Amino acid sequence: QVQLVESGGGLAQAGGSLRLSCAASGGTLNMYGMGWFRQAPGRERKFVAAINWSGSSTYYADSVKGRFTISRDNAKNTLYLQMNSLQPEDTDVYYCAAREGPYRLKLDEYRYWGQGTQVTVSS
Numbered sequence: 827q828v829q830l831v832e833s834g835g836g837l838a839q840a841g842g843s844l845r846l847s848c849a850a851s852g853g854t855l856n857m858y859g860m861g862w863f864r865q866a867p868g869r870e871r872k873f874v875a876a877i878n879w880s881g882s883s884t885y886y887a888d889s890v891k892g893r894f895t896i897s898r899d900n901a902k903n904t905l906y907l908q909m910n911s912l913q914p915e916d917t918d919v920y921y922c923a924a925r926e927g928p929y930r931l932k933l934d935e936y937r938y939w940g941q942g943t944q945v946t947v948s949s
Contacts, residue, residue, distance in 0.1 A: 828853035835943030848922030859929030864918035876929035
């Protein structure tokens with residue numbers, strides 16, 4: 827049973843940066859496609875970025891393309907999301923997710939989820 831724990835969220839000013847981490851245990855991450863999603867209160871969870879098992883292939887939502895970078899370190903069993911040029915509309919709870927096999931863009935195709943980390947961007 828894979829367990830995921832996010833960290834690195836917090837408060838940032840508009841134009842600033844944050845780096846989220848997602849530490850995995852209970853499994854070997856290099857077998858999993860992984861993704862980041864985000865969710866505002868009362869809203870549906872939305873796709874942010876995804877990465878394949880080796881890190882050689884990534885995909886981003888249009889809203890974050892060019893600002894966010896997803897990466898992974900399989901030796902450390904950790905997934906990252908570098909967030910630059912943050913805007914107030916990036917304020918959300920961010921979740922990491924993992925699934926056996928290739929990454930996907932839809933949240934219902936991910937089996938394992940972290941508990942989320944809050945990102946708040948002030949203007």
